[in-house]
Amino acid sequence: MKKLLISALGLGFGLMASANAAEMTLGGITFDTDNSASTVLWAQGGVFAGNLDNRREACVDPTDSSSTVGATGVECRALEVTGFDLDTDVELDENNTVTQDPDVLSVFFDDDLINGDGFDIIVFETQDQDDPPAVTMILNGTQLIGERIAVVEVDGDTFTMWGFDFANLPFDLAMGATISAPLYLQTARDDENTPVGSSDIAAIVGLNFGVPTPEIPLPAAAWLFIAGITGLGFAGRNKRKAA
Template sequence: MKSILATALGLAFAFAASAQAAPMNLGGVAFDTDDAATTVLWAQGGVFAGNLDDRREACVDPTDPTSTVGSNGVECRAVEVVGFDLDTDVELDENNTVLQDPDVLAAFFENGKTLINGAGNDVIVFETLDQDDPPAVTLILNGDQIIGDKLSVVEVDGKKYTIWGFDFSDLGFAMGAAIAAPLYVQTSRDDENTPVGSSDIAAIVGLSFEEPMPEVPLPAAAWLFMAGVAGFGFAGKRKSVA
């Protein structure tokens, strides 16, 4: 009976993951799939494999989320990391890249959402574990880097992923401080700035966002009140003239 129940729960979990419902909890890590990066660009390096249509290079301006091509007119968006789709990923390494440089991704989030330094981890990165390279991911902000904390290893639809967590407090940001985009993601490097392995990035998700300003509805009778105030002002002016 327990095995049947476990199988049923496993199937339900796999179905929920494939459906990608917004609020989720994988391996004890709670997040919202709607908060995954909506734009990811190659900030350095890129991919160079297969057909010409598959080639991508770093964007001319990786700080501009509207960028679409690199210096040679080649597509520069890392579309595999956009949203929360663990079935696709991109490999960050220094081999077979357009510019022969270590790969770096620039991640942006939905317009109107500003990342902040909240309590605990503020960003998580999902890395596909489908090779023998040491798993390690680094996040870069304003030239400084955060080494990711390994939060969990989860299995979804038969594939394993490491969830890396990043806390902006490690860069000295005050609690509640707004974070300017973009965030740069790359494979960790050793003391000689050599990449350690090559990371396969499947998703980048924000955890801490600035609360949007609440919209205060204008009362239906507000125009009457404003008209009344305007009338008092006009009357006052006439009285002073008299």
């Protein structure tokens, strides 16, 4: 009875945890929307046209997640990308130049990211333009171009999902490596440092927040040992019955 009660309690807590998790599956990838970027800053560039309330400038220190304004006091947070809200986005362009001041976002998460199995970051890009954008992630001075996972439709809008695996070159991080520094995003550039389109970033989701547990295969001989122990158990029980 006690074992049944403990099992029931465990099942109850498991169901509660599942109910509280904001799981979603898009493009064949299941993720928790609560693991979205908690803070996104303009590290370079910004928004200099349109409604004054919507204008942004780069933060004085984009490595400080508590930053709120830039050098002239203008908002420096990319609030449109914080959390999982695909209704808003920001455009990463070149500010009307080819090689100077490309827009760059500085991305923070509440928990350290862990290099786990498969993709570690998913970036959602709004597809509302004709050019073929691609998203680049920068870490420790090296850049990794995202892998196009899928094109999905959510509430009538189309998004490209870009996946980033920290184990891929040039990041080449070891399994279980922790990434605590901010990640940087910008539009991909070709070998001549020319931008490839401009990306509209709507959301950024982290997939691996815990150290992956390696699967330890059971040696083949162990199955024979277990079978032998089981056989001894049955033999002992039959012997007691006969007595």
